[in-house]
Amino acid sequence: MKKQPKYEIIKDQDRCDTCRACEFQCANGVYHYDAEKKKMIIDSLSCVNCQRCVEYCHQNALKIIANRNEYHHGYWQMEDMQEIYQQAEHGGMLLSSMGNDKAYPKYFDHLLINASQVTNPSIDPLREPMEVRTFLGKRTHHITRDTNGNIQIKVHPHLHLKTPILFAGMSLGAISYPAHQALLEAAKALGTFYNCGEGGLPKTFYSDKDSIIVQVASGRFGVDPTYLKHSAAIEIKIGQGAKPGIGGHLPSSKNSALIADTRMIEEGSEAISPAPHHDIYSIEDLRQLVNSLKEATQYEKPIIVKVAAVHNIAAICSGIARSGADIIYIDGMRGGSGAVPTRIRDHVGIPLELALASVDQTLREEGIREDVSIIAAGGIRNSADVLKAIALGADAVAIGTAALIAMGCHMCCDCTKGNCNWGIATQKDALVKRLHVEQAKRQLIHLIQAWTLELKEMMGGMGICSIEALRGNRMMLRGIHLQEEELRILQVKHAGSR
Amino acid sequence: MIDAKNLTASELNTKIRESDADVIEIQNILGQRYIANASNGKKIKLFGTCGNNLGSFLDGSEIEVFGNVQDACANTMNDGKIILHGMCGDALGYGMRGGKIFVEKDCGSRCGIHMKATKTKQPLMIIGGVVQDFFGEYLSGGTLIVLNLQNEASCCGRYCGCGAHGGSIILRLSDLSQACHLTSQLKKVDDKKKAYIDQALNEYANDLHITLPKTMDFYEVIMQNKNPYERLYVEN
Numbered sequence: 001m002k003k004q005p006k007y008e009i010i011k012d013q014d015r016c017d018t019c020r021a022c023e024f025q026c027a028n029g030v031y032h033y034d035a036e037k038k039k040m041i042i043d044s045l046s047c048v049n050c051q052r053c054v055e056y057c058h059q060n061a062l063k064i065i066a067n068r069n070e071y072h073h074g075y076w077q078m079e080d081m082q083e084i085y086q087q088a089e090h091g092g093m094l095l096s097s098m099g100n101d102k103a104y105p106k107y108f109d110h111l112l113i114n115a116s117q118v119t120n121p122s123i124d125p126l127r128e129p130m131e132v133r134t135f136l137g138k139r140t141h142h143i144t145r146d147t148n149g150n151i152q153i154k155v156h157p158h159l160h161l162k163t164p165i166l167f168a169g170m171s172l173g174a175i176s177y178p179a180h181q182a183l184l185e186a187a188k189a190l191g192t193f194y195n196c197g198e199g200g201l202p203k204t205f206y207s208d209k210d211s212i213i214v215q216v217a218s219g220r221f222g223v224d225p226t227y228l229k230h231s232a233a234i235e236i237k238i239g240q241g242a243k244p245g246i247g248g249h250l251p252s253s254k255n256s257a258l259i260a261d262t263r264m265i266e267e268g269s270e271a272i273s274p275a276p277h278h279d280i281y282s283i284e285d286l287r288q289l290v291n292s293l294k295e296a297t298q299y300e301k302p303i304i305v306k307v308a309a310v311h312n313i314a315a316i317c318s319g320i321a322r323s324g325a326d327i328i329y330i331d332g333m334r335g336g337s338g339a340v341p342t343r344i345r346d347h348v349g350i351p352l353e354l355a356l357a358s359v360d361q362t363l364r365e366e367g368i369r370e371d372v373s374i375i376a377a378g379g380i381r382n383s384a385d386v387l388k389a390i391a392l393g394a395d396a397v398a399i400g401t402a403a404l405i406a407m408g409c410h411m412c413c414d415c416t417k418g419n420c421n422w423g424i425a426t427q428k429d430a431l432v433k434r435l436h437v438e439q440a441k442r443q444l445i446h447l448i449q450a451w452t453l454e455l456k457e458m459m460g461g462m463g464i465c466s467i468e469a470l471r472g473n474r475m476m477l478r479g480i481h482l483q484e485e486e487l488r489i490l491q492v493k494h495a496g497s498r
Numbered sequence: 499m500i501d502a503k504n505l506t507a508s509e510l511n512t513k514i515r516e517s518d519a520d521v522i523e524i525q526n527i528l529g530q531r532y533i534a535n536a537s538n539g540k541k542i543k544l545f546g547t548c549g550n551n552l553g554s555f556l557d558g559s560e561i562e563v564f565g566n567v568q569d570a571c572a573n574t575m576n577d578g579k580i581i582l583h584g585m586c587g588d589a590l591g592y593g594m595r596g597g598k599i600f601v602e603k604d605c606g607s608r609c610g611i612h613m614k615a616t617k618t619k620q621p622l623m624i625i626g627g628v629v630q631d632f633f634g635e636y637l638s639g640g641t642l643i644v645l646n647l648q649n650e651a652s653c654c655g656r657y658c659g660c661g662a663h664g665g666s667i668i669l670r671l672s673d674l675s676q677a678c679h680l681t682s683q684l685k686k687v688d689d690k691k692k693a694y695i696d697q698a699l700n701e702y703a704n705d706l707h708i709t710l711p712k713t714m715d716f717y718e719v720i721m722q723n724k725n726p727y728e729r730l731y732v733e734n
Contacts, residue, residue, distance in 0.1 A: 083734065086732055086734065087732065090732035091729075091732075092729060092730055092731045092732035093730055093731050093732070094731070094732060094733075094734040095731040095732065095733055095734055096734045216574075218612075219593070219612060220574045220592075220593030220595075220612065223555070223574050223593070224555065224557060224574070224576040224595075225536040225538070225555050225557045225576065226557075228536070228555065249727050251725070251727075252725065260616075260617070261617070264595055264614075264616050265595075265614050265615070265616060265638065265639070266614075266615055266616060266617065266638075266639055266664070267617070269614075269638055269639070269663070269664055270638065270663050270664075270725050270726075270727070272612075272636055272638070272661070272663065272726070272727070274611075274612065274635075274636055274661075278589055278592055278608050278611045278612070278632075278635070279569070279570045279573055279589045279592050288531065288550055288551060288570065289573075291531070291532060292531075292532050292535060292551045292554045292555075292570075292573065295507065295508065295511060295532040295535045295536075295554075296532075296535040296536035296554065296555045297536075299508075341731070342734050416733060417733065
């Protein structure tokens with residue numbers, strides 16, 4: 001069965017001056033120069049639509065379009081058939097990258113934000129202070145005093161963010177070393193946090209521990225006491241929005257000397273993260289790992305537990321809150337991944353918005369909401385999504401895909417092959433060099449600064465001058481085009497309701 | 499000497515951290531968890547029954563236990579040595595990447611899961627008795643040895659070495675039927691491996707003060723695949 005190209009490259013012959021930039025820029029081997037015919041030969045089958053050639057064509061001679069076959073059927077789509085051909089030939093599970101791209105509802109786009117009119121006047125953020133500082137961790141419940149009546153202050157370990165946006169965990173292996181450098185440098189400049197993901201922490205990053213969240217995942221890659229100490233917080237990764245219920249695998253071909261050293265494994269070996277933590281079979285076991293990490297770091301760091309948004313997420317998070325964890329990280333089904341089985345990515349998990357609202361409501365009803373902070377992630381695309389997530393109950397959000405796009409990712413969704421032409425999702429030296437750390441850092445800083453400005457603008461419009469007042473404040477949202485059950489779960493009134 | 503009676507795990511660990519004794523002896527341990535977590539540079543003798551997560555993230559200390567130990571001992575151990583004069587619960591040495599664990603008697607399920615090696619570290623775990631299910635699952639480096647010194651009918655439970663893709667699992671079998679739950683193929687260890695085992699067992703016997711049988715037959719579990727996922731996926 002002949003494989004059909006997903007994309008077609010259209011070249012304007014009159015404009016092409018055969019400078020061969022397209023050939024040099026493409027790591028997928030789409031272009032080669034035929035010296036005899038003195039023209040570029042194009043193999044569209046290898047094109048992944050990363051747009052690198054288009055951007056580097058100084059003659060603007062190239063255009064990539066989706067290869068829309070004229071085949072039509074009311075039920076069977078060409079994509080379905082292509083996947084069957086692929087599996088009939090190879091017999092394996094289909095592998096994809098990035099997040100769920102199916103047409104499930106985008107609840108963020110069905111929520112509208114409030115603004116003040118006449119009463120409770122709006123605030124001009126350019127003129128008046130707007131507070132977006134965020135503290136993540138347990139809150140102190142009771143005031144205690146010593147025998148002289150002085151207040152005894154017991155503050156639980158927490159994270160202090162200048163804006164309620166963090167960078168999501170992405171491992172060295174999934175993305176390149178310069179991408180990690182850019183994320184860390186940007187986090188430092190912004191007063192937020194970089195998360196090294198489950199692939200260990202490069203030793204060159206140790207000096208910036210106050211801006212770093214380290215991850216403890218099922219493979220325990222790179223985890224030792226030194227690693228734990230060089231962090232502001234420790235994240236136990238139970239699940240990931242892109243692939244709830246399954247583990248991960250960095251193939252030996254990507255396991256370079258740097259990655260092996262960082263993950264503390266042998267170079268060239270397979271790096272497999274099992275689906276479960278084999279020491280966690282219950283909430284009691286989770287509590288044990290939480291306490292074990294706290295004991296190992298002498299109770300100086302908040303512990304985050306990251307879970308994927310799944311059907312019974314509210315009950316799960318209730319358990320996590322009782323496990324002693326300080327922060328719950330909920331990763332929705334739009335969350336990305338360097339490699340994920342297609343069926344898992346596209347069919348497992350639930351939307352972040354529903355999960356978040358349900359968890360926030362449950363924790364409030366059970367009187368344990370103040371025991372944990374909530375980080376929401378998995379599909380945050382802009383500052384309006386940030387604001388809506390906070391109004392649905394999040395304390396802060398984490399961004400992964402949006403951060404990659406800010407660094408130059410063009411969402412070709414072909415990370416699995418490791419041929420990222422933008423130097424982000426690759427470990428190949430020649431490609432890695434293409435990502436300029438300073439430029440990527442600058443773009444990340446600009447993005448978060450812009451989102452923070454927009455957040456303040458929207459908050460000001462609502463008459464809210466502190467992000468604390470927005471947290472879980474569903475009255476600031478109204479639903480549009482939503483069913484009664486959806487509104488009930490979101491705890492949001494329909495637009496036009498009084 | 500530290501008396502652990504009525505001490506919480508945190509109080510006990512504080513005392514361990516603050517102690518500058520050459521050998522820290524702790525009496526009356528009754529189920530305290532997280533003892534000596536992330537500890538390095540200490541020599542600790544424990545008397546009693548240790549709770550879960552003994553020596554988690556251990557980073558170089560030597561722990562000797564005169565009694566039994568519960569689950570998740572040596573979780574993510576990085577370096578050091580743990581000597582157990584007794585039995586051990588489930589998930590011993592999960593994610594361990596360095597150091598040595600010597601157990602005199604039996605262990606529970608899921609021991610040695612995801613043990614791995616580095617360029618400079620080759621972890622070693624020797625069990626004197628038998629082990630239960632999932633022994634050495636996802637093993638990617640280091641050596642696991644089961645001696646079955648009591649000659650039980652089965653030396654290991656089901657799913658031994660499931661998903662393993664590196665390292666080695668060595669079983670001492672006085673009768674091949676003792677590997678009755680094993681679904682992988684076995685091979686007799688070669689001379690190089692035998693020399694390594696002999697050296698390791700010498701240290702094991704010395705540390706536990708026991709005498710091992712003069713002749714023992716060792717078999718190595720043949721890993722089914724260096725990459726268990728090799729044929730599982732196809733690019734979409």
